[in-house]
Structures are given as structure tokens and as C-alpha cells.
Amino acid sequence: MSEESQTEIARSCFLSTEQFAKLFEVLHALDYEVIGPTIDQAAIVYDRLTSVDDLPRGWTDIQEPGKYRLEKRGDDALFGYVVGPHSWKQKLFPPVSTLSVADRTDAGWQFTEPEQELPKFAFLGVRACELAALKIQDRVFIGGPYVDPSYQGRRNKALIIAVNCTQAASTCFCTSMNTGPRCKAGYDLALTELADGFVVEVATPEGEIVINALETQIATDENQRQAEAARQQAVDQITKTLDTTDIRDLLMSNLEHPQWNDVAERCLSCTNCTMVCPTCFCSSVEEVSDLTGDHVERERKWDSCFNVDFSYMNGGLVRNSIRNRYRQWMTHKLATWIDQFGTSGCVGCGRCITWCPVGIDLTREVAAIRETQT
Amino acid sequence: MGKPKLGVFKFASCDGCQLSLLDAEDQLLAVADAVEIRHFPEASSRMEAGPYDIALVEGSITTPHDAERIQQIRRDAKFLMTIGACATSGGIQALRNGADTAEFMRAVYASPEYIQVLDKSTPIAEHVKVDFELRGCPINQYQLIEVIQSLLAGRNPRTPRHSVCLDCKRRGTVCVTVAQGTPCLGPVTQSGCNAICPSYHRGCYGCYGPAAQPNLVSLSTHALNEGASAAEVSHNLRNFNVYAPAFRNESQRLTDQIKEQN
Numbered sequence: 001m002s003e004e005s006q007t008e009i010a011r012s013c014f015l016s017t018e019q020f021a022k023l024f025e026v027l028h029a030l031d032y033e034v035i036g037p038t039i040d041q042a043a044i045v046y047d048r049l050t051s052v053d054d055l056p057r058g059w060t061d062i063q064e065p066g067k068y069r070l071e072k073r074g075d076d077a078l079f080g081y082v083v084g085p086h087s088w089k090q091k092l093f094p095p096v097s098t099l100s101v102a103d104r105t106d107a108g109w110q111f112t113e114p115e116q117e118l119p120k121f122a123f124l125g126v127r128a129c130e131l132a133a134l135k136i137q138d139r140v141f142i143g144g145p146y147v148d149p150s151y152q153g154r155r156n157k158a159l160i161i162a163v164n165c166t167q168a169a170s171t172c173f174c175t176s177m178n179t180g181p182r183c184k185a186g187y188d189l190a191l192t193e194l195a196d197g198f199v200v201e202v203a204t205p206e207g208e209i210v211i212n213a214l215e216t217q218i219a220t221d222e223n224q225r226q227a228e229a230a231r232q233q234a235v236d237q238i239t240k241t242l243d244t245t246d247i248r249d250l251l252m253s254n255l256e257h258p259q260w261n262d263v264a265e266r267c268l269s270c271t272n273c274t275m276v277c278p279t280c281f282c283s284s285v286e287e288v289s290d291l292t293g294d295h296v297e298r299e300r301k302w303d304s305c306f307n308v309d310f311s312y313m314n315g316g317l318v319r320n321s322i323r324n325r326y327r328q329w330m331t332h333k334l335a336t337w338i339d340q341f342g343t344s345g346c347v348g349c350g351r352c353i354t355w356c357p358v359g360i361d362l363t364r365e366v367a368a369i370r371e372t373q374t
Numbered sequence: 375m376g377k378p379k380l381g382v383f384k385f386a387s388c389d390g391c392q393l394s395l396l397d398a399e400d401q402l403l404a405v406a407d408a409v410e411i412r413h414f415p416e417a418s419s420r421m422e423a424g425p426y427d428i429a430l431v432e433g434s435i436t437t438p439h440d441a442e443r444i445q446q447i448r449r450d451a452k453f454l455m456t457i458g459a460c461a462t463s464g465g466i467q468a469l470r471n472g473a474d475t476a477e478f479m480r481a482v483y484a485s486p487e488y489i490q491v492l493d494k495s496t497p498i499a500e501h502v503k504v505d506f507e508l509r510g511c512p513i514n515q516y517q518l519i520e521v522i523q524s525l526l527a528g529r530n531p532r533t534p535r536h537s538v539c540l541d542c543k544r545r546g547t548v549c550v551t552v553a554q555g556t557p558c559l560g561p562v563t564q565s566g567c568n569a570i571c572p573s574y575h576r577g578c579y580g581c582y583g584p585a586a587q588p589n590l591v592s593l594s595t596h597a598l599n600e601g602a603s604a605a606e607v608s609h610n611l612r613n614f615n616v617y618a619p620a621f622r623n624e625s626q627r628l629t630d631q632i633k634e635q636n
Contacts (some may be wrong), residue, residue, distance in 0.1 A: 041548035041575070066596070085548045095544040180567040201502045268589045270561035271536060275543030286532060291404040291523050302544055308586040322589060357539075357551050357561050358596040 010201040013216040014223050017197050021052040026213040027122045032159055035091055041066060044084040063169035066359025079125060079193050082169040083349050087278035088123055088130060089137060092154045095302045104294040113278030118153035126162045128180030129349040133278035135186055139341050140281050159206055162187035166230040168237035171350030173363060176242040177345045181234040192227040199227040242363040248335040250370060259368045264323035268360055271304035273352035279345050304331050330362060378427035381413035385440050386467055386495060390504025390512040391417040391458035392432055398515040409524055424450025428525060434460040434495045441501060448502040454612050456498045459511035459614040463583055468495040468617035510566050511581040511614035517566055530573045534565045535586035538578050541569035550577055557597060557610055562588035579613050584620035594628060613626060
């Protein structure tokens with residue numbers, strides 16, 4: 001649900017681990033397709049879940065620049081990890097989609113929009129930084145004069161079940177971006193995991209429907225105290241910081257700083273950071289025809305400012321070096337995004353740091369510019 | 375105007391790229407319908423002389439005879455397109471470039487005096503003007519159809535120059551380097567295969583050659599910092615596109631580094 005539909009004061013209750021397992025049946029009965037964390041390809045990804053057993057019970061992730069590893073936890077926690085390589089944009093803004101179809105007929109070109117029934121997702125395990133990312137993408141796709149109908153349809157139907165982080169990775173810096181780790185708005189239900197169940201905050205009528213179908217108990221003071229301690233643990237574990245003081249002006253007045261050359265020597269311009277970023281929204285639109293040229297499909301694909309040809313226009317490349325592409329990405333994400341959309345484009349999730357194959361850390365790049373600004 | 379006349383020609387190669395055209399089963403009839411196939415030994419024994427509107431050239435130049443033959447094909451072809459790693463960068467057989475060819479000959483052939491071979495396996499573009507290069511070992515049939523389609527329609531072909539990483543991410547493949555420590559050439563390799571290997575938990579072998587503006591030095595520096603040896607990193611680059619300048623230079627730089635250290 002969007003933030004606006006959230007009731008002002010969330011009521012809370014306690015949901016046992018046993019009852020939590022029934023959440024899946026309840027969601028399926030309400031026709032939701034449940035998407036959430038599960039282990040695949042040696043990582044915790046977001047994919048379709050059928051039962052509680054699909055969750056990464058007892059696993060955690062260890063993250064550092066350029067490195068991600070799964071490890072056993074030694075307990076049965078269901079949400080005892082941070083964020084992985086996927087984000088919810090995969091579902092709301094699919095990597096490849098057909099926008100329209102054209103067929104040549106005797107009567108001329110016939111244009112059709114592919115019939116698509118929009119999926120009704122229940123996103124389970126949305127973290128605070130990801131709620132912030134959803135809000136940013138909402139602004140991009142449905143907050144301006146040009147609304148993306150596919151995103152809008154998927155987003156409006158989606159149920160958001162957030163989970164408060166109870167730990168942090170070395171790459172997390174949500175506290176610097178004021179996006180977490182506490183889930184404050186933008187969810188239907190928010191869970192804080194305890195040893196024997198969850199403290200649940202119910203924020204919307206849609207959330208009420210789901211929670212009312214389960215047996216819950218009154219959240220005791222002790223439950224609340226434990227939940228608060230668990231959430232505080234995440235705050236205490238965050239070590240990475242990004243000083244955002246006057247960051248827009250800092251970057252925009254240092255466009256010729258030597259640090260851009262330095263990072264260009266390391267950057268592969270491989271697009272990974274933009275692909276894993278939960279707010280990056282760039283795409284390319286292509287007309288794809290069959291050999292006869294009688295059937296044409298308009299395809300939209302995720303694209304990236306790190307793709308050399310993404311800035312091709314009118315016979316030339318606008319950003320024809322890695323230096324220029326990295327600078328474009330970072331200044332947009334942290335500076336000109338503020339001009340364009342009113343907020344930073346960064347939520348501090350740390351994905352671009354972990355999933356950079358050579359471990360480039362944008363917080364360090366900003367710090368280096370700040371230390372020696374011209 | 376009649377249908378464009380197509381010729382398919384083979385030099386030093388495994389025929390796999392020509393087979394990609396034959397494998398394009400869904401579209402093969404449409405191709406046969408759209409062009410007049412006049413020379414395609416892999417498909418038909420009926421071979422007709424040029425001129426050709428489109429010549430697809432597979433394989434690298436490795437013999438004096440081939441070096442002459444490609445000149446005639448160029449003269450006969452309006453549009454000459456190379457298909458595959460052999461034709462565009464010299465292929466796996468370019469591993470012998472820089473080595474002692476005469477010694478290889480003695481080791482392989484009982485009577486090497488009957489063999490005439492050039493010192494190097496070289497791409498077609500080192501011999502004649504090439505109008506378009508389609509990468510890959512083997513080429514991707516959809517890209518081949520795309521280029522043929524673009525020629526028929528008179529538009530630019532769509533063969534992206536970005537890294538394999540973008541394709542991995544579009545298909546939801548988790549990075550094998552970051553999550554599993556597997557060496558992967560994906561960040562410096564051109565798209566085209568739809569990122570097959572990482573989807574099977576393997577690193578990219580660089581079959582489509584260097585992406586545009588690849589940062590080879592950074593990728594190998596990082597691998598060395600992570601504990602790989604210079605020999606391993608250099609070896610990974612010495613594959614189907616060993617003679618592509620970006621891979622060749624980086625592999626050579628690492629080899630030189632090893633020599634200096636010893």
C-alpha cells in the first residue's frame with residue numbers, strides 16, 4: 001500500500017511462529033502471489049514463496065565490498081539477514097516487458113497493447129530501506145505527470161509486509177540516509193522477529209484483513225521490550241556512514257575533482273551497481289520485428305547509465321568514458337536527484353557496494369571528494 | 375528487385391557458427407524466403423558463383439591460400455560480414471600466435487613439409503575491409519537473424535556492446551563472483567549469449583570478446599588482490615578471443631609481470 005492509505009496509529013499484536021506459518025495460506029486464500037526471501041544461487045533472493053519452509057530459516061548473509069556469502073546462524077531465525085542481490089523493483093518494474101505490438105495487415109498497421117492481467121503481489125520481508133526505495137520509485141513512476149500504468153497497477157495491488165532489521169551488514173548505511181533500520185511508514189504490516197514469534201504492527205485495513213485471519217495475542221510489554229532491543233541491535237551494528245551535509249553542492253562543485261579519475265581506474269562500467277540499486281529506474285525501449293517486418297513488438301528493458309551506448313544520441317556518445325559515466329551515476333543518485341525528485345536517490349541499502357565486482361564503495365568516494373574538495 | 379543473394383564462406387573454424395544459422399529452425403524458412411542462398415556448403419552442395427549481396431564469413435586466416443581466397447570473396451561481395459570469434463578475432467587457434475609454429479608442426483604432423491601455414495591465425499579484418507562483425511563462439515542465432523533482418527529493412531543492426539553483467543541482472547542471475555568467488559569475465563565481455571554460463575553457476579569465458587571500453591586492468595588487479603595468481607588470471611583471458619586486442623594486451627601484461635618477478 002502507498003504511504004497515504006496508512007492509518008495514523010499502528011496497533012500491534014503478537015503472532016506466534018506457529019501462526020506465522022499460516023500466513024501463507026491466508027495470503028493465498030486472498031489471491032496474493034507471495035514474493036519474499038528464499039535461498040537460490042548461493043544468495044537470499046526474492047522469489048515466489050509457497051510456504052514458510054521456503055524462507056531462509058537459520059541462514060544469514062555476510063557482506064563486504066565486492067563480497068557476499070551465506071552462513072549458518074545457529075538458530076531458527078526466518079529473517080536473520082539483511083538485503084540481497086534482488087529488490088522489489090524486479091516485480092513492480094520488470095526487467096523486460098512488451099509495451100505494445102503492431103501487425104501489418106491489408107488495412108494498414110494494427111496496434112495492440114498486450115493484454116496482461118496485473119499480478120496481485122504480497123511482498124513479504126520488505127526492509128525499511130526498501131520501503132524508502134519504493135517511495136522513491138513511486139515518485140518516479142506515478143508521482144509526476146507521466147504515469148507508468150504497469151507499475152501503478154502492480155503497486156496499487158501490492159500488500160507490503162515489512163520486517164524490521166535486527167542486524168546490519170558492514171555495507172549498510174541507512175542511518176546516514178534517514179531511511180532505517182526502523183520501518184516507520186509505507187507498509188500494511190510490519191514484523192519484528194523474536195525468538196518465539198513476531199511483534200506485528202498493523203497499519204492499514206488491508207493489513208487488518210490479513211492479521212484478523214490469524215490467531216494473535218496481545219503484545220505484552222515484555223514482547224515490546226524484546227522487539228525494541230532486537231531493532232536496536234541493528235542500529236548498533238551499523239558502522240558505515242555517508243556524510244550528506246550539503247552533498248548536492250559538494251558534488252556539483254567538484255565535477256573536475258581528481259577522484260573521478262581515480263575511481264574510473266577501478267570502475268568496470270559493468271552496470272552491476274545500477275541493476276541492484278532499488279531506486280535506479282533507467283530503461284531502453286526498442287522495436288523488435290520478425291524477419292518479414294510484418295510483426296513488431298515494442299520492448300522495454302532495464303538499462304544503465306554505465307552502458308556505453310546509453311548516452312548515444314544524434315551520431316555520438318555523450319558520456320564516452322568510464323569517468324564520465326561514474327560521475328553521471330553518482331551525481332544523479334546523490335545530488336541532481338534532489339533537484340529532480342526532491343529527495344536523494346540513495347536509501348543506504350549498500351547493494352551497490354556489495355555487488356560491485358571490484359568492491360567500489362560510494363561512501364568512500366564521496367568522503368575522498370569531501371576531504372580534498374576544491 | 376530480386377531477393378538479396380547470400381553466400382556463406384568458411385575459413386579456419388569448427389563450422390559451429392554456420393550451424394547456428396541452420397539451427398535457427400523457427401526462422402530458417404523465413405530466411406530462405408527472404409534471401410537467395412547461392413553458396414552455403416554446410417547446407418547445400420549446389421554452389422553458385424558471385425557476386426553476392428551479403429557474404430557471411432566464418433573462420434580465421436591461417437594459410438597463404440586462405441589469405442588469397444578472402445580477397446576474391448571481398449571482390450564478389452557487396453556487404454561482407456564476419457560471423458564468430460575466429461573470423462572477428464582469430465579464434466582459439468590464435469593461441470599459437472607468438473609461439474613457435476614450426477615446432478608445433480613437427481609435433482603434430484608426420485610430414486610437416488606438406489603443410490603450408492601462416493605464422494599467425496588472424497581475423498578477417500586484418501586482410502580485407504569488413505562491413506560488420508558479429509561476435510561469439512558460437513554466434514547467437516537471434517543476433518544473426520537480427521543482422522540479416524536489419525540489412526533487409528535498411529536499418530542499423532541491434533547488437534549491444536554492453537557487458538554480460540547487464541544480461542545476468544535482467545534475467546535475475548546472482549553474480550557468481552560476488553556470491554561464490556568464481557572468476558568471471560562478464561564485466562569486461564560483450565553481451566550476446568544472454569549470459570548463459572553464470573546462470574549455470576560458472577564464470578563467463580569471454581566468448582563474445584571484449585565489451586566496449588573494458589577495464590581489464592581493474593578486473594585482474596581485483597582478482598590478484600583476492601588471491602588469484604597472475605598466471606591464472608592471464609590464462610582466463612587466453613581463450614576463444616585470445617587475439618582480441620584488449621584480452622591479448624592484458625594477458626601479455628600479466629605474462630610480462632610474471633617474467634619480471636622471476
